[in-house]
Amino acid sequence: MQKKYFIIGVLTLSLLQSCTTAIIDEDLTPITRVVTYDTDVETIMFNRCITCHGGPAPESGLDLSTYQNTRYSAESGNLIERMNDQTNPMPPNGLVSPELRQVMDKWVSDGFLEN
Numbered sequence: 001m002q003k004k005y006f007i008i009g010v011l012t013l014s015l016l017q018s019c020t021t022a023i024i025d026e027d028l029t030p031i032t033r034v035v036t037y038d039t040d041v042e043t044i045m046f047n048r049c050i051t052c053h054g055g056p057a058p059e060s061g062l063d064l065s066t067y068q069n070t071r072y073s074a075e076s077g078n079l080i081e082r083m084n085d086q087t088n089p090m091p092p093n094g095l096v097s098p099e100l101r102q103v104m105d106k107w108v109s110d111g112f113l114e115n
């Protein structure tokens with residue numbers, strides 16, 4: 001009996017897991033224009049991240065108020081992963097919209113352009 005519930009639990013968990021790996025909603029219209037830090041990413045960082053990741057003592061030592069730092073965290077750190085992590089999201093109170101996350105993904109695939 002116990003084993004049965006364990007198996008049901010594992011199955012439910014793996015189902016939930018497979019849902020959370022879909023990073024971007026498939027219904028989103030692909031972005032065709034070029035995304036840059038100056039036109040898009042800076043605003044997202046300033047509106048959604050800087051309250052904690054800016055100032056004299058940024059959370060986790062991560063200051064996202066400059067192009068260089070944001071690029072470094074997206075390119076070599078876990079910024080993109082955390083922005084798409086349902087269980088450990090950034091910002092901590094819930095993921096930003098799929099549209100904004102799609103913009104971040106396009107910034108990455110366009111090559112982290114500044115302007």
Ligand code: HEC
Nearest residue numbers: 048049051052053059060062073078079082083090091092
């Ligand atoms: C309410 C405060 C708050 C906001 C807003 C916030 N963060 Fe964070 N962030 C934290 C805290 C606290 C940590 C350290 C604990 C953790 O990793 O969960 C952290 C950790 C991180 C890390 C991991 C750093 C490392 O060294 O592993 C990344 C990447 C990150 N945040 C990115 C972002 C991004 C991008 C945004 C905006 C989309 C954002 N955060 C918004 C509080 C915040």
